[in-house]
Amino acid sequence: MMEIEQQSDGEGKVGKFYLVEPVQSRHAGYKVPYPRSGHCCVTDDRNLYVFGGYHPEYQRPLEHPNPEIEGNMIIFNEVFQELWCFNFDTRTWCEVETTGEPPRQTASMSMTLAGNVLLFFGGTCFPWGSISNNKIYMLDLREKRWSVLQVTGEKPPKKYGQAIILLQDKLFVYGGCRQISEFEFLFDSDLHMLNLQTQIWSSLSDSKSQTREMIEARGMYRHGLAHYNNRIFIIGSSWTELYAHKLQTKLHAFNTDTLEWELVNIAPSRDDDYPERRVYHSSVQCGNDVYICGGHNNVKIYDDVWKLSLSELRWTRLTAVMPQPAFFHSAAVTSTKCMYIYGGVTCLEDRVRTSDVYKIWLEPHIPSLLELSWKTILSHIPDIYGVPREHLLMLGVPRHLIDRLKPVWPV
Known part of the structure; x- marks a missing residue:
């Protein structure tokens, strides 16, 4: 088994994963998030915010008036509504107490940070797809109060597993899954844009403007979005591509000037290599680079980390490997290019989940x-x-x- 180095400071060592152990984990009464998957996370350079997620067998401690009676109560298919905050300096977890009505459909929800406000879209609860969401929830981190943004226009359908990206005052939503009948689900390739100034939705590309072949080729779930110049890149693979093409040699992109789709060729690494196609990996963008790691292809769980240069349209494989190969995990990257990974499923049988936090410096960082x-x-x-x-x-x-x-x- 790979030896995982625990963080002392973790500064200056590029391309190496560190287990960021909470400093209070040895203290009685200290709480950490329960292991989960399908959550979302972002960072403001000081904290890692983790929201939502799922566990098939949540063992909640019994609440009994007699403190001598201990034990756990098993709750099956728990969908969490908690917001957790991990402080990088103190390395402590804190469950954030909020007011207002939080979203209930929090599995495979999307989250991004706009100033001091967390924005949320989509999500579902168990049974998957039975109830989904298309509202924009907001959480003001200063007031810790939930609210729903009042919007008009061509709203996206209720769905989950979509990806979002915030470009100045415009929020883009792409893909995801929605239930269209009792036993039928659609992985769509719709692209919507919300103008946060006017609070009006616009449909940029939907099923009416695409053939069935296009939808099947581009319809994705638990993917990522990235932006460079006038293109929004879809970072992921559809189910059609997963089985038809082994390597990620091309990416779908939407041209925001022409409002047309493109299939963009990506160059291999200097070693003439590409990442294998996979689903349920993490994806983060920092500057002109995108980093993906983990995921699975129904046969194995990946532990590799890849960088996509959007300016060069070229893949590069990092030497680092994930200490715990995972999928349905989540990642966030700081402005100094330190990537944090939290949670996820660690076995293909979909039963075991983790609550560990790992960090990796993606580029050299010289602290002041x-x-x-x-x-x-x-x-x-x-x-x-x-x-x-x-x-x-x-x-x-x-x-x-x-x-x-x-x-x-x-x-």
């Missing part, structure tokens, strides 16, 4: 002297999250660094 000093303080005071704010100020710790210790956003 201030950052290095801050890391030194954190290493010498592992319980710094419990030190009163006024004490840290008296010690000369800058206010903006103290604010980073707070889960979610400072008030």
